[in-house]
Amino acid sequence: xxxxxxxxxxxxxVRAGAARAAAERNRRHLNPLLSVPDEPPPAVPDAAIARPTxxxxxxxxxxxxxxxxxxxxxxLTAITEVPDEQSENKMEDExxxxxxxxxxxxxxxxxxxxxLAGDYEMDEFGFDPAFADAVPLSLLRPLYKNWFRVEVRxxxxxxxxxxxxxxxxxxxxxxxxxxxxxxxxxxxRERHLRILGGDLVFQTxxxxxxxxxxxxxxxxxxxxxxxxxxxxxxxxxxxxxKGIGKPFSERYxxxxxxxxxxxxxxxxxxxxxxPCSIVGAEEIxxxxxxxxxxxxxxxxxxxxxxxxxxxLGPLGAVPLPSKWLIEFGPPILPEAAGPQAADDPILVFxxxxxxxxxxxxxxxxxxxxRRSVFF
Amino acid sequence: MSRxxxxxxxxxxxxxxxxxxxxxxxxxxxxVGVDVIAPPYDIGAAEFVRADIRNSMIGRxxxxxxxxxxxxMSVIATxxxxxxxxxxxxxxxxxxxxxxxxxxxxxxxxxxxxxxxxAVYGSSPRDPAMFTETLVGxxxxxxxxxxxxxxxxxxxxxxxxxxxxxxxxxLRPANIVxxxxxxxxxxxxxxxxxxxxxxxxxxxxxxxxDDALEAIRRATLGDAQGVINVxxxxxxxxxxxxxxxxxxxxGLPPRLxxxxxxxxxxxxxxxxxPDQVRYLRFGRCLDxxxxxxxxxxxxxxxxxxxxxxxxxxxxxxxxxxxxxxxAVERKxxxxxxxxGSARATRTAEAQPRPPFPDTP
Numbered sequence: 036x037x038x039x040x041x042x043x044x045x046x047x048x049v050r051a052g053a054a055r056a057a058a059e060r061n062r063r064h065l066n067p068l069l070s071v072p073d074e075p076p077p078a079v080p081d082a083a084i085a086r087p088t089x090x091x092x093x094x095x096x097x098x099x100x101x102x103x104x105x106x107x108x109x110x111l112t113a114i115t116e117v118p119d120e121q122s123e124n125k126m127e128d129e130x131x132x133x134x135x136x137x138x139x140x141x142x143x144x145x146x147x148x149x150x151l152a153g154d155y156e157m158d159e160f161g162f163d164p165a166f167a168d169a170v171p172l173s174l175l176r177p178l179y180k181n182w183f184r185v186e187v188r189x190x191x192x193x194x195x196x197x198x199x200x201x202x203x204x205x206x207x208x209x210x211x212x213x214x215x216x217x218x219x220x221x222x223x224r225e226r227h228l229r230i231l232g233g234d235l236v237f238q239t240x241x242x243x244x245x246x247x248x249x250x251x252x253x254x255x256x257x258x259x260x261x262x263x264x265x266x267x268x269x270x271x272x273x274x275x276x277k278g279i280g281k282p283f284s285e286r287y288x289x290x291x292x293x294x295x296x297x298x299x300x301x302x303x304x305x306x307x308x309x310p311c312s313i314v315g316a317e318e319i320x321x322x323x324x325x326x327x328x329x330x331x332x333x334x335x336x337x338x339x340x341x342x343x344x345x346x347l348g349p350l351g352a353v354p355l356p357s358k359w360l361i362e363f364g365p366p367i368l369p370e371a372a373g374p375q376a377a378d379d380p381i382l383v384f385x386x387x388x389x390x391x392x393x394x395x396x397x398x399x400x401x402x403x404x405r406r407s408v409f410f
Numbered sequence: 411m412s413r414x415x416x417x418x419x420x421x422x423x424x425x426x427x428x429x430x431x432x433x434x435x436x437x438x439x440x441x442v443g444v445d446v447i448a449p450p451y452d453i454g455a456a457e458f459v460r461a462d463i464r465n466s467m468i469g470r471x472x473x474x475x476x477x478x479x480x481x482x483m484s485v486i487a488t489x490x491x492x493x494x495x496x497x498x499x500x501x502x503x504x505x506x507x508x509x510x511x512x513x514x515x516x517x518x519x520x521x522x523x524x525x526x527x528x529a530v531y532g533s534s535p536r537d538p539a540m541f542t543e544t545l546v547g548x549x550x551x552x553x554x555x556x557x558x559x560x561x562x563x564x565x566x567x568x569x570x571x572x573x574x575x576x577x578x579x580x581l582r583p584a585n586i587v588x589x590x591x592x593x594x595x596x597x598x599x600x601x602x603x604x605x606x607x608x609x610x611x612x613x614x615x616x617x618x619x620d621d622a623l624e625a626i627r628r629a630t631l632g633d634a635q636g637v638i639n640v641x642x643x644x645x646x647x648x649x650x651x652x653x654x655x656x657x658x659x660x661g662l663p664p665r666l667x668x669x670x671x672x673x674x675x676x677x678x679x680x681x682x683x684p685d686q687v688r689y690l691r692f693g694r695c696l697d698x699x700x701x702x703x704x705x706x707x708x709x710x711x712x713x714x715x716x717x718x719x720x721x722x723x724x725x726x727x728x729x730x731x732x733x734x735x736x737a738v739e740r741k742x743x744x745x746x747x748x749x750g751s752a753r754a755t756r757t758a759e760a761q762p763r764p765p766f767p768d769t770p
Binding site: 248 | 535536537538539540542545607608609610611613644645646647649650651652653654664692693695730732735736739742743746747
């Protein structure tokens with residue numbers, strides 16, 4: 036793999052890219068490990084990588100390291116962020132003392148104690164907000180901030196209170212886009228996004244429990260309507276497996292929007308639909324082929340082959356660090372139609388198409404605005 | 411109008427308690443309890459008639475006593491208590507058929523109450539998080555009690571069509587726990603190590619036995635009709651429940667879990683059908699809107715409180731009981747932050763922590 040690249044231009048581009056990435060990270064002061072800027076190591080592009088836009092391995096390695104470092108930190112931070120009114124009150128009463136800083140070790144112990152002793156609450160869907168903040172959201176935050184550098188637009192379109200249905204495009208082989216949207220909603224609006232997931236999620240060991248504790252539930256109308264009518268913020272990806280498993284050549288082309296079940300759920304509960312367009316998720320795992328026979332054997336809806344997976348094994352499962360844009364559009368208010376409109380198929384289809392068109396148009400305009408796939 | 415009520419399954423804990431409770435009701439002047447063996451529990455002022463509901467004897471009893479209400483509580487959950495699966499199925503299915511056949515001839519009958527189970531919904535990853543009474547599970551039970559109950563409900567629907575003037579209530583209670591009742595679930599949580607399915611922490615729902623009795627009482631004396639879910643509010647995770655009972659859990663691969671179920675069954679430790687293993691994998695939760703609206707029942711215990719009451723009254727303790735965990739945490743904190751230091755004072759304020767913060 037030490038072959039020198041005869042193509043000097045490609046190598047130069049790659050080096051410049053690495054330098055830009057490092058500068059970007061330093062500018063954001065997000066990473067203490069990188070706060071002392073080193074000369075970007077001379078990038079030796081892998082001979083196997085044909086595309087000049089791919090970030091070199093050295094930069095990727097440092098990113099992985101930095102993210103690993105941050106995960107531990109942010110997990111502790113998240114645990115301390117669990118509502119702790121007592122300590123806040125104490126801070127006001129007493130004179131500031133150097134030891135009064137939140138004791139992360141003790142908070143971690145307290146968290147472990149509550150889990151071991153069963154001293155926590157979950158709702159009927161299995162959602163445990165304290166766990167969601169402490170584990171999945173804090174594990175994903177470094178990925179959100181440093182890896183995909185997600186830029187959120189139109190967060191004010193998400194209602195601060197009450198039920199709303201966020202409808203977004205789906206892509207990227209595994210539903211990283213749903214997770215990043217959940218982090219975006221938590222970061223920007225301090226609300227938990229209740230993700231509607233496929234049945235595959237809920238029959239997979241570990242994943243099913245994690246998903247339920249983090250607030251996800253099955254993408255079925257009874258669940259969606261129950262969550263919406265209790266004032267929750269629900270996220271749905273109506274393209275489902277068709278959207279997430281589509282080949283790279285069809286990127287940013289919206290697939291059929293299910294059967295419009297999400298529209299009838301919103302109509303029945305009278306909540307606004309917030310269209311959400313996600314740019315960047317298509318490039319994390321560019322699907323160049325599918326192995327339907329093996330997928331059927333494994334009971335999966337599709338089995339993606341990317342330029343790196345399964346060729347590079349587990350390393351190929353590292354998502355490419357594309358630059359993400361998530362835009363929340365102005366809410367579409369179906370409440371004027373009334374709940375009986377849910378039984379009018381024409382109206383449901385029309386509204387489904389309107390939501391789909393809005394997302395598709397926003398995707399095109401975001402793609403035009405994007406400087407490059409990775410920056 | 412004073413009522414006379416026939417209760418089947420009075421030789422078992424819940425049936426006996428219900429017969430005793432009902433006999434004390436002012437509006438009820440006669441309670442006839444029926445079972446194949448004499449009840450080992452006190453049934454109070456209720457009369458006991460030894461009869462097997464699997465034969466036509468039950469028809470003569472209904473005729474002679476002239477009851478206006480029948481409460482069917484003898485759908486048996488475990489083969490062990492019936493003396494084998496064949497006997498269990500016969501009591502559940504043939505017994506119900508005979509009982510309903512007798513009810514169809516009973517001219518004075520006004521009301522039929524059937525205690526079914528929430529197991530009729532089955533458990534699957536494709537089911538919505540909460541079941542309303544109108545939903546049908548994607549994976550209905552295929553064995554044992556759940557299947558029997560589904561068949562019983564089918565016969566009850568048939569009876570309801572043939573005798574439309576008789577009011578029929580079918581109750582679907584969640585797993586009943588409490589100080590006295592013994593079910594496969596209470597046996598399960600009494601095991602020293604609780605076997606679960608690897609990677610799954612299902613949502614469980616419980617109903618306290620007092621609330622279960624109140625639900626049957628309201629169904630018998632009230633005017634509710636149709637199918638009604640009955641459960642305590644909220645859910646708890648299997649891991650959480652095991653923690654309350656102080657038991658460590660061990661995750662088994664799904665196939666092995668099915669095998670373990672039959673091993674436990676043979677060993678008489680706990681009774682686990684494949685449907686129950688599915689329940690321990692995917693969990694289940696009931697929507698109780700109809701319980702509140704039709705029965706007017708506000709359970710005295712939430713799911714969590716019902717389970718904690720079960721743990722407390724049975725004296726379940728183990729290496730992971732909340733008291734033990736809390737004590738260990740306190741020791742670790744004291745070791746990490748010796749008392750007297752500024753940091754220790756903050757944690758000291760939160761102590762002492764009651765072992766069960768929300769025990770009623």
